[in-house]
Structure formats: C-alpha cells, structure tokens
Amino acid sequence: MFSTQFVLIFSLFLSLPILFLLAPRIFPSHNPSIPISPSDELDDFVLFRKAIASASASAAHYPSAHSHLTSKSKKLKIAFLFLTNTDLFFAPLWEQFFKSADKNLFNIYVHADPHSNVTKPTGIFFSKFIPDAKRTYRASPTLISATRRLLANAILDDPTNTFFAVLSQYCIPLHSFKYVYNSLISSKSFDLSSPESDPESTQYNIKIQYKSFIEIISKDRRLWKRYVSRGKYAMMPEVPFEKFRAGSQFFVLTRRHALMVIEDRMLWNKFKLPCYREDECFPEEHYFPTLLSMQDPDGCTKYTLTKVNWTGTRNGHPYTYKAAEISPVLIQELRQSNYSSSYLFARKFEPICLNPLMKIADKVIFRD
Numbered sequence: 001m002f003s004t005q006f007v008l009i010f011s012l013f014l015s016l017p018i019l020f021l022l023a024p025r026i027f028p029s030h031n032p033s034i035p036i037s038p039s040d041e042l043d044d045f046v047l048f049r050k051a052i053a054s055a056s057a058s059a060a061h062y063p064s065a066h067s068h069l070t071s072k073s074k075k076l077k078i079a080f081l082f083l084t085n086t087d088l089f090f091a092p093l094w095e096q097f098f099k100s101a102d103k104n105l106f107n108i109y110v111h112a113d114p115h116s117n118v119t120k121p122t123g124i125f126f127s128k129f130i131p132d133a134k135r136t137y138r139a140s141p142t143l144i145s146a147t148r149r150l151l152a153n154a155i156l157d158d159p160t161n162t163f164f165a166v167l168s169q170y171c172i173p174l175h176s177f178k179y180v181y182n183s184l185i186s187s188k189s190f191d192l193s194s195p196e197s198d199p200e201s202t203q204y205n206i207k208i209q210y211k212s213f214i215e216i217i218s219k220d221r222r223l224w225k226r227y228v229s230r231g232k233y234a235m236m237p238e239v240p241f242e243k244f245r246a247g248s249q250f251f252v253l254t255r256r257h258a259l260m261v262i263e264d265r266m267l268w269n270k271f272k273l274p275c276y277r278e279d280e281c282f283p284e285e286h287y288f289p290t291l292l293s294m295q296d297p298d299g300c301t302k303y304t305l306t307k308v309n310w311t312g313t314r315n316g317h318p319y320t321y322k323a324a325e326i327s328p329v330l331i332q333e334l335r336q337s338n339y340s341s342s343y344l345f346a347r348k349f350e351p352i353c354l355n356p357l358m359k360i361a362d363k364v365i366f367r368d
C-alpha cells in the first residue's frame with residue numbers, strides 16, 4: 001500500500017520537470033506577451049502628449065502640411081520610419097536611394113530594440129536612431145508601441161513631415177526617391193482606386209486631400225480567431241467584431257492619421273491586453289487598420305504600397321527572397337499592383353540579397 005502510493009507520488013513528482021521541458025513545444029512561447037510596464041506606458045504617454053501639443057502649435061505656422069493647399073510653395077517631407085530588432089541589412093541600398101534626394105524632402109527615424117545590440121551603420125542612418133526606443137517582441141503590442149513612438153518622434157521633430165512610411169530591416173525600395181516622392185506628394189493618377197475625375201482633387205489642379213496607404217481587410221478566415229484571442233468579450237464594447245480589421249503593419253500614413261494614432265487611448269487599452277493564444281494574436285496587424293477604419297475609412301486607400309509574397313507562408317512569416325532570386329525581372333514583378341501605378345517597397349529579403357540588389361540598384365531599381 002505504502003509503496004504504490006509512494007511510487008505514484010514519486011512519478012508525479014518526476015513528471016513535473018518533464019512537463020516543464022515539454023511545455024514550450026505544447027504552448028509555443030516565441031512571442032512572450034509580457035504586459036507593458038506602467039513606467040514604459042508613462043514614458044510613451046508623455047512623449048505622445050508632447051508631440052500632440054507641438055503639432056497643434058505648429059499647425060498655425062505650417063498650414064501647408066495640414067491643408068496642402070499651398071503644396072507647391074512649401075516643401076513637404078516624407079518621414080521614413082524604420083522599425084528593427086537587428087542590424088539594418090539594407091542600409092547601403094537605402095543610402096543609395098537617399099543619395100539622389102533633395103535633403104529638404106525627407107527625414108529618417110530608426111526604432112532599434114535596445115536589447116538586440118543593433119550596430120549603427122555609418123552614413124545617413126548613424127544619427128537617426130530615436131533615443132526612447134524600447135524592447136520589442138514579435139506578434140505583441142510592443143510593436144504597436146514602437147510604431148507609435150516613431151510616429152510621435154517624427155511629428156515632434158519636423159512640422160513639415162507630411163507622410164509617414166513605416167518600414168522594416170527586411171524592406172527594400174522598388175523605385176528611386178524621386179518616383180516615391182512624386183507618387184505620394186504630387187501625382188494625381190498614382191492611386192488607381194480613386195477616380196481621376198474626382199472634382200474635389202482636380203478643382204485647383206493640385207492634390208487637396210491626402211490619403212493613407214494602409215491595407216484594411218474585413219474578410220479573412222482567421223479574423224474571428226484573432227478577434228477572440230484575448231477572450232470572447234475582451235474587445236467589447238469598444239470594438240465589436242464587425243469593426244475588427246486586419247492589414248499589414250507596414251503602411252504610409254498622412255500626418256492627420258499619424259496624429260490620430262498617437263491620440264488614441266480607447267483602442268490601445270484593448271489591443272494592449274495580452275493574448276492567451278499568441279500564435280493567433282498579431283495585434284500590430286489589427287490595431288492600425290481597425291483604428292483608422294473606425295475613425296476615417298474614407299481617408300484610407302485600404303491597400304498597402306509594400307509588396308509581400310504570402311504564398312507558402314509558414315508561422316505567419318511571408319516568403320523571404322534568396323540571393324539567387326534577385327534579378328531585374330523580379331523587381332518588375334514586385335512592382336505590379338492592381339491598386340496603384342506600382343508598389344513602392346517590398347519585403348522580405350535575406351540579408352545576403354544586399355550584394356545582388358546593389359548590382360542592379362542604379363540600372364534597374366532606381367531607374368524609372
């Protein structure tokens with residue numbers, strides 16, 4: 001009697017460490033949903049308040065960045081926001097991209113995870129690392145915070161930042177700076193989803209209303225699983241399922257929408273909640289499209305300018321191009337879009353693609 005009880009308890013005791021060993025396989029823990037600390041929240045809150053205050057103060061001095069009515073006389077800038085947790089593999093390619101650009105037409109900001117020892121590249125990126133970067137984890141609200149921090153820094157830094165393009169270390173440009181700038185700032189025919197004959201946009205022969213280029217998807221078979229990943233009623237009442245949207249975390253926002261994002265607290269309080277199914281969470285792919293589709297659906301094109309190849313996707317990672325696949329034909333293929341004249345950026349590429357990309361940079365990528 002005693003011995004069977006003993007054996008039972010002993011074997012239970014033995015199985016505990018085995019369970020701990022197996023746990024990571026049974027419950028994947030690649031993206032710890034560590035709650036964001038109150039001190040990090042406070043830091044962000046202070047930064048966002050400062051950016052919002054500076055934006056309303058400068059609105060009076062720089063009406064062009066808001067109404068765009070005098071876009072021909074005022075230089076409007078594009079803010080390029082790089083979100084990374086590794087070295088910027090394609091820094092030399094981006095360096096080449098910015099080399100031909102008028103320095104008054106762009107700014108660069110980098111949010112580098114301070115825990116991943118990112119090497120600052122020499123050259124144009126060196127002084128562009130924002131000081132308040134914080135740790136990021138894949139598929140977690142920390143990526144939303146990092147993006148909002150980048151937006152706030154860019155708003156605060158320069159009132160003429162008009163478009164805000166969020167990119168990763170795996171993104172490459174598909175065109176010259178001049179092409180990207182004209183497409184976003186001056187072209188009236190780049191966005192194929194808006195009718196060219198829109199009287200509002202042709203009245204003064206200049207673009208009046210800028211739209212954000214952000215993917216907003218309402219029909220996706222994974223949407224319900226993503227919606228309930230924090231609990232069936234966790235998003236209620238602020239975000240009913242009918243308002244929940246999906247999209248890419250890489251987008252180009254107007255200044256108005258960048259401000260809208262850092263002003264938001266209601267949806268952030270929902271999307272920052274930890275998920276119990278982390279493999280079905282991906283808050284960074286839901287927060288921005290849901291927020292903008294709730295607050296200003298007509299101000300968004302609902303498609304992205306960053307090409308991604310989702311065929312044969314594994315673990316939520318898109319296809320990653322290899323060095324041998326880089327060719328002028330691939331660049332042409334990646335540019336093809338049903339929604340705009342062309343995609344402007346693409347991801348993802350293995351770091352080793354840098355050399356073959358540099359070889360075709362001037363002859364193919366930046367020739368347009």
Ligand SMILES: *[C@@H]1O[C@H](CO)[C@@H](O)[C@H](O)[C@H]1NC(C)=O
Nearest residue numbers: 085086113114115116117118
């Ligand atoms: C970063 O560097 C520190 C000190 O050299 C080291 O302790 C740490 O493990 C490194 N972190 C990563 C993610 O490589």
Ligand SMILES: *[C@@H]1O[C@H](CO)[C@@H](O)[C@H](O)[C@H]1NC(C)=O
Nearest residue numbers: 309310311312313319333334
């Ligand atoms: C997309 O990825 C698949 C592999 O999953 C590849 O076979 C295909 O060539 C890629 N498409 C393009 C346009 O590069």
Ligand SMILES: *[C@@H]1O[C@H](CO)[C@@H](O)[C@H](O)[C@H]1NC(C)=O
Nearest residue numbers: 307333334335336337338339
């Ligand atoms: C464009 O739309 C067609 C028809 O829906 C589709 O077959 C094709 O894959 C789309 N091309 C791109 C680049 O999205």
